[in-house]
Amino acid sequence: MARREECIEALERVLRQLTWQGRKSLAQELSYYGVTVPQFYALLSLEKRDRACPMSELAQATQQASATMTGIIDRLVRMGLVERRRKESDRRVVMVHLTRRGEQLLEEVGARRRQSFYRALANFDDEEIDQLLRLLEALPLALSWEEETDEERR
Amino acid sequence: MARREECIEALERVLRQLTWQGRKSLAQELSYYGVTVPQFYALLSLEKRDRACPMSELAQATQQASATMTGIIDRLVRMGLVERRRKESDRRVVMVHLTRRGEQLLEEVGARRRQSFYRALANFDDEEIDQLLRLLEALPLALSWEEETDEERR
DNA sequence: TATTGTTATACTCTATAACTATA
């Protein structure tokens, strides 16, 4: 068993690689459906929020600038995967709704993805999968530098 | 302990989130240095290959189209982080070299990143870190659908 | 003729700033 520092360094490398590879694989799978990675994450956020939410919430959930989200939703509307509807009680707000086609796409991609994971984990026993899940869930998702200000850095 | 299917589904969700979050965090950190995520991965590939390699190898290593890599290297050259040199023995080949500044940038970003990981893993004991590393390394990196052809899919 | 890399083209993502409509 190696020293803690070395393990952490190795972990950084593995996660770095996983992040890049994971996105590439996902992008390739999605290209079959004519959907991009940011579009897919927008759809997922919608699904999680009962298939409808305001633009602002969608932008926040996916950590995108509002102008970026406008463009992403434009394209999803064009593909018929979501719809825009003004909220009656506050007409400044635009609610984005997942369409039936959008739901179907998420179902299909999700099924294929679960299948791939199932295959990829063929050599893992139940306890290992459980452990991996537990450890990853304990990991601070951000792994980030965000709490620091620029003054601390120079 | 939950059923295997449920664990795998949860794992898919966690990794999906980790992929998105990880990239966002990395992009934010890199923006301080004026470097993008794809540019950073190109620099890492160069470092791993003894600080010099042909365009074709770089494109393959990062899974980018060669035309995409041309653009990425253009910008890294402009920033003085890499250099282009024709190979004398085969003048079709363009060798990309990491400059001293490029090395320094990788060192700085790497140090900061290790530091963040160290902090993020403060609540993990040595054995947990070791387990996590071992399990992630056993994971097929691709987690992909690439082996399937379009014919199989419809 | 085959290989390496670049150019041309078209589209998407991204952030910032200016703007419109509504509250």
Added chain:
DNA sequence: TATAGTTATAGAGTATAACAATA
């Protein structure tokens, strides 16, 4: 005046196809 969202602008990543230089 403040808020929600869009438009305008500029730059970067991406893939495909056409092209130039070299082998």
